[in-house]
Amino acid sequence: QVQLVESGGGLVQAGGSLRLSCTASGRTFSTYTMGWFRQAPGKEREFVATISSGGTSTYYLDSVKGRFTISRDNAKNTVYLQMNSLKPEDTAVYYCAATPKGVSWIYRIYDYWGQGTQVTVSS
Numbered sequence: 707q708v709q710l711v712e713s714g715g716g717l718v719q720a721g722g723s724l725r726l727s728c729t730a731s732g733r734t735f736s737t738y739t740m741g742w743f744r745q746a747p748g749k750e751r752e753f754v755a756t757i758s759s760g761g762t763s764t765y766y767l768d769s770v771k772g773r774f775t776i777s778r779d780n781a782k783n784t785v786y787l788q789m790n791s792l793k794p795e796d797t798a799v800y801y802c803a804a805t806p807k808g809v810s811w812i813y814r815i816y817d818y819w820g821q822g823t824q825v826t827v828s829s
Contacts, residue, residue: 708732708804708818715800715823718792722827726787728802728820736760736780739805742787743813744798744825753811754800755787763809770796792827799824 741756755776803816
């Protein structure tokens with residue numbers, strides 16, 4: 707069992723930055739692929755980024771490439787999402803998720819989810 711807790715969300719102006727953190731319980735964090743997803747009101751949950759267990763492979767939603775960076779610190783059981791040049795369309799609840807499988811942008815692959823953190827970008 708893995709428990710995930712996100713933090714770092716908030717209100718920011720367009721063009722600003724935020725760093726989301728997700729800390730996991732348990733001693734097997736380093737064996738899990740981690741992902742970030744988001745869900746805006748009235749929309750389906752959307753893949754944002756994923757990182758392999760060792761941190762060597764990353765994949766991003768096209769619209770965030772070059773603006774967002776996913777990283778992880780296995781010694782701290784934490785995955786990060788650095789978000790720069792934020793846009794109003796990035797407004798959503800952001801969730802981190804974990805899977806023992808390989809990297810994937812399919813949310814059904816992920817077994818464990820955090821409670822979400824709200825990111826609001828004002829224009």
